Amino acid sequence: MGVTANTNETYDVSTIREDLQDALISISPTETPFMSAIGRRNVDNTYFEWGEVDLASPSTSNRVIEGESAPGNDAPTNANRLGNYTQISDKVVEVSDTAEQVNGAGDAQTVAKQIAYKLKELKRDMESMLVSNVAASAGASGTARQTAGLPAWLRTNVDRSTGTVDGANPTLSGTTSGSPDAAATDGSCRALTEDLLKSVIADCWDNGAEPSIVLCGSAVKQRISSAFTGSSTRYQDMADRTTLSAAVDVYVSDFGELTIVPSRWLETRETASEGAVAGRDVFVLDPSYARVAYLQTTKQKPLARTGHAERRLISVEYGLQIDSEKAHGVIADIDGSLTS
Secondary structure, three states, X not given: OOOOOOOOOHHHOOXXXXXXXXXXXXXXXXXXXXXXXXEEEEOOOOEEEEEEEOOOXXXXXOOOOOOOXXXXXXXXXXXXXXXXXXXXXXXXXXXXXXXXXXXXXXHOOOHHHHHHHHHHHHHHHHHHHHOOOOOOEOOEOOEOOEOOOHHHOOOOEXXXXXXXXXXXXXXXXXXXXXXXXXXXXXXXXXXXOHHHHHHHHHHHHHOOOOOOEEEEOHHHHHHHHHHOOOOEOOEEEEOOEEEEOOOOOEEEEOOXXXXXXXXXXXXXXXXXXXXXXXXXXXXXEOHHHEEEEEEEEEEXXXXXXXXXXXXXXXXXXXXXXXXXXXXXXXXXOEOOXXXX
């Protein structure tokens, strides 16, 4: 049966309001696994310091005769003085007075929503920089300070490539003290093997740590799930039945369980011979020996108005403290897409 003449249908009406969902959808990831795992502290200077103590090696000849006079003094146990610089990161929001007042879908254009979005972006920036292979820099007039990232600290429990191009450890300004003055040098890329992971975990444990996290990129996470044969949480109990999962989320080593944590924010670094490789560092971490140091916690404040718009500055000043680099390890120069 046809439509009666002069029936007003939606096809003929131009004033119907669009069905635009008020709830805005954001797929951008906001998780920050490294920052979320480690501790935090407050500092009161742009260069902040801490002490790392190395105990003397155990002695198998520490026996004295009963009644004997006290021997000479043992060598004092002093701390190595380590430090890092804080850096400032910020975001600026500007919204016109008109945009603040109009009725927008989800009100994404308002000052409050823009601040919320920029806070999430700022947190992602912080995570990315804290796991970047950069040395510390004091900055200067016209040059920003720079905090040394995680890879620039790790020198002891490391496995670096010795292929066509050899990788090299970072250095400290005072050899065993100070702050990182040169970042690690990338070597030729290679595949991740289970033996490499086992070796670095053992090195961390031998040096007194209890590592509990393996931080890696997505390709390495898939490699661990598909190629490693060691004990893992590959089996899960679900409603009285056992299912085989494709993922390895917990690696059971000889020295304890380690959670395999994928990160979207590990660096993509480029070499002349290999081009860009994402997530080429695989970190073994004891989170109790690292923290974010804040000189100024995240805050937002209004900027001076110069017209018909409101401006806000969102900023944070922070740095990375690695209490002891011997508590952590790195398998460097890894390309997760390689199988051999």
